Amino acid sequence: MRYLTPALLRLLGEERKMAFVAGPRQVGKTTLVRHLLERAGQADNYFNWDVESHRKAVLRSPEGFWTAPSSERARIALDEIHKYPRWKRFLKGLYDSAGAQADILVTGSGRLDVYQRGGDSLLGRYGLYRLHPFTLGEMLTTDRSSVLPPQELWRQVRSAPPAGAREALAQLERLTGFPEPLFSGSEARLRRWRRARHHLVLREDLRDLTRIRDIGLVEALAALLPERVGSPLSLNALSEDLGVAFGSVRAWVEALGRLYYLFEIRPFAGRLARTLRREAKVYLFDFSEIQDPGARFENLIALHLLKLRDAWNDWGLGDYDLHYVRDKEKREVDFLLTESRRPYLLLETKLSGGGISPSLLYFRERLKPAHTVQLSREEPEGTADVHGVMRLGAARFCSLV
Secondary structure (H helix, E strand, O other), rough: OOOOHHHHHHHHHHHOOEEEEEEOOOOOOHHHHHHHHHHHHHHHHEOOOOHHHHHHHHHHHHOOOOOOOOOOOOEEEEEEEEHHOOHHHHHHHHHHHHEEEEEEEEEEEEOOOOOOOOOOOOOEEEEEEEEEOOHHHHHHHHOOOOOOHHHHHHHHHHOOOOOOHHHHHHHHHHHHHOOOHHHHHHHHHHHHHHHHHHHHHHHHHHHHHHHOOOHHHHHHHHHHOOOOOOOOOOOHHHHHHHHOOOHHHHHHHHHHOOOOOOEOOOOOOOOOOOEEOOOEEEEEEEEEEOOOHHHHHHHHHHHHHHHHHHHHHHHOOOOOOEEEEOOOOOOOEEEEEEEEEEEEEEEEEEEOOOOOOHHHHHHHHHOOOOOEEEEEEEOOOOOOEEEEEEEEHHEEEEHOO
């Protein structure tokens, strides 16, 4: 059972809305919705737009393509339906005609909430949940039913990490949080899986869901990204390296974001003077190609924080966003989580537990966040706060996410 299961069942059972599940390719969306269908005894009501027979069944009978049980609500899962050019109009009609008798699950590896902006609005007819790769907390806890709310996370943050947390974190850092390579335990399996995923996203999905035709150049762009993780991304430099226009690079990066190949974290300005305001940092959902240990660890933590942000927002626990902070004097802190645009968590990552980062102290004084953390891959000696900064080992913090 994945961490989204209770939230999806509540949305379907209490709010009677369609449940949209979005996330990267091969993150486990299909397994999740098939599990929910099997729980309801309706495994045959799974339809994948990529399967020709399923596609024909939907198009042939858009108001009755599923099997309706005799004594309870039907439960239907539609996978990758956003590849249908008229998917929004189709889902609106399906919900309006059958929503009172059927639970409707919709999954996709494109951004279901914003990808197609034309057509009829689905506002008020669905709830969106983002499914992320496995984090350490979900990996260690088989019965984890949700993500900890903010107050509970901070109440537990000083507790000792569970047994085996450090070893599991090392496995997660080595094999990524995608289920197939993670639970195989094999780096050879990881390499084969990575090649297959590259083909799916950079060729099939990019071709099907965008108008981009320079697929070879997009693959060249993707090959340049791992060495740029953790630093502000210069689109000008990328356009020079690739020999293409700035606008093309910008469009390609945005397309890869919509397909959950990468995600951007933008700089936080607020009322700070002399801060960067334009250049985003880019991180990868599959970080297995990042060679630099510091950048790879930073990407791992970025994924944990992204899951927190999305889960807390999707659960209605607040209005959170994720940034980084950097000024023109090159002082930088890796992450800033805001709540209603106010600084909430200022977090710096380090490979080894050492002295407190001067930049972290500088921005803590000016931003005054509710929590300031220096997170190290190694467990720091002692747990006492230093100048208002909480020093934590990554295994301890990530085991709560």
